[in-house]
Amino acid sequence: MQKIAVLGLGKVGTLASELLHESGFTVTGFDNHTAADLPFETRRIDVSNTDALTTALTGFDAVLSCLPYFLNVGVATVAHGLGLHYFDLTEDVPTTKAILKLSETSRGLMAPQCGLAPGFVGIVGAHLIEQLDSCRSCKMRVGALPQNPTGLMGYSFNWSPEGVVNEYLNDCEVLENGEIKWVSPMEWIEKIVIGGIELEAFTTSGGLGTMCDTYKDRVPNMDYKTMRYPGHVQLMNFFFHELLMRERRQEAGEILVNAKPPVNDDIVFIHVSAEGEIDGHMRRNEFVRGLKPVEIAGKERTAIAWTTASSVVAIIEMVRDGALPGKGFLKQEDVSLDAFLKTQNGARYNG
Incomplete structure (x- = not known):
């Protein structure tokens, strides 16, 4: 897992992209506007257009959705079809249940709820x-x-x-x-x-x-x-x-x-x-x-931004390094706290 697409470049999405870049991933950020002065490529996209999203995500290894919860099932469905690893920050229960169903036939890892809480x-x-x-x-x-x-x-x-x-x-x-x-x-x-x-x-x-x-x-x-x-x-x-x-x-x-x-x-x-x-x-x-x-x-990064972004990027680090499975559905309770805190980004939680 090397090439990651990050959807949604708000505060958390931008910071997560920067942390992924610092952690050695090849990152491309997608939003409905392009951003300047970032150390990774950004592209414009309408994520509600399934065909455009499918084309945009082709060739990536993984996608991280930092979008509002109601857009995540569509993104997860496209990721599932392309065989990509999928990560998000959602707290929405129906969204997670839909992604759990997708994981039954996924070729990659489906990992929702990777933020602060849930996460x-x-x-x-x-x-x-x-x-x-x-x-x-x-x-x-x-x-x-x-x-x-x-x-x-x-x-x-x-x-x-x-x-x-x-x-x-x-x-x-x-x-x-x-x-x-x-x-x-x-x-x-x-x-x-x-x-x-x-x-x-x-x-x-x-x-x-x-x-x-x-x-x-x-x-x-x-x-x-x-x-x-x-x-x-x-x-x-x-x-x-x-x-x-x-x-x-x-x-x-x-x-x-x-x-x-x-x-x-x-x-x-x-x-x-x-x-x-x-x-x-x-x-x-x-x-x-x-x-x-x-x-x-x-x-200077706000506490809610860095805690959320650091959590999901630490999980992605662990998947890349083989500390977590690369297929199926990831439950947060299956993640070792000790291993999480030893990652480059999880270490920030040590205080």
């Missing part, structure tokens, strides 16, 4: 579970937030508005008492304190990836929640449900981004825990981080 947190959760003789619960929490919040919402939209709205409104898969269940988003609210900073966590969709199916007979309780500053979830419930913005998703995203635009000084909080027994004694294992912007290739 890296699943790798961490699996690692903590495996350290226990038996595990009664695993909880995964992630929050991408401004370091200096303002207003009642205490938030800035540094991530795709389509993705944020999607995870706030779609039902959430959990394991509860050994059963896979679907629960409403923006519920099960709890308090979490990281480094003296108080946060609230609540259910959102997609963050567990495939983990419920993987652990349903081993871990009776498992859930994923998003972390925000206190008071955020009440306002979001008011906005989406009392004002009925859940019926106008695109407009909701536009309103929220206009009100709370991206910031440079962000922070990504990660809090993953697993409880169970070791040698007959109860134990709680934790992985907790507060990750801030870092300089990469001479530029």
Whole structure:
């Protein structure tokens, strides 16, 4: 695997392309506009045109989609037809299920959900579970937030508005008492304190990836929640449900981004825990981080951009180097955390 096409050159897509280039891959970036001053070739494309996309991707070894989730099934289908390795960052459950079906007959590796959550947190959760003789619960929490919040919402939209709205409104898969269940988003609210900073966590969709199916007979309780500053979830419930913005998703995203635009000084909080027994004694294992912007290739990169881009590029490194399979469907929980953290890009998570 050498030649990689990256679709979507937003902040994450551009950074992922740069990291792939630095890691020795031959990268071509595709977007609906060309970009200047990048160390790799860029081309214009309309990704919704299947014939044009098929022609554009012919001759590549792999494709990384950094596009909005609703475009990924089309890209994955083209990659499947061409026999390419496929990677994406989606949190959308139906998209992942469609790609799982494609993987049954794929000639390459189908690897969705390779970002931060789902993605890296699943790798961490699996690692903590495996350290226990038996595990009664695993909880995964992630929050991408401004370091200096303002207003009642205490938030800035540094991530795709389509993705944020999607995870706030779609039902959430959990394991509860050994059963896979679907629960409403923006519920099960709890308090979490990281480094003296108080946060609230609540259910959102997609963050567990495939983990419920993987652990349903081993871990009776498992859930994923998003972390925000206190008071955020009440306002979001008011906005989406009392004002009925859940019926106008695109407009909701536009309103929220206009009100709370991206910031440079962000922070990504990660809090993953697993409880169970070791040698007959109860134990709680934790992985907790507060990750801030870092300089990469001479530029300051936001925390959400570098954590997401580094995660997927680390996975691609591992596939290239033979540390992961080159065919079928990749579950994030099958990725070794130790091996991930030893890659050029995964090492950034060491802090």
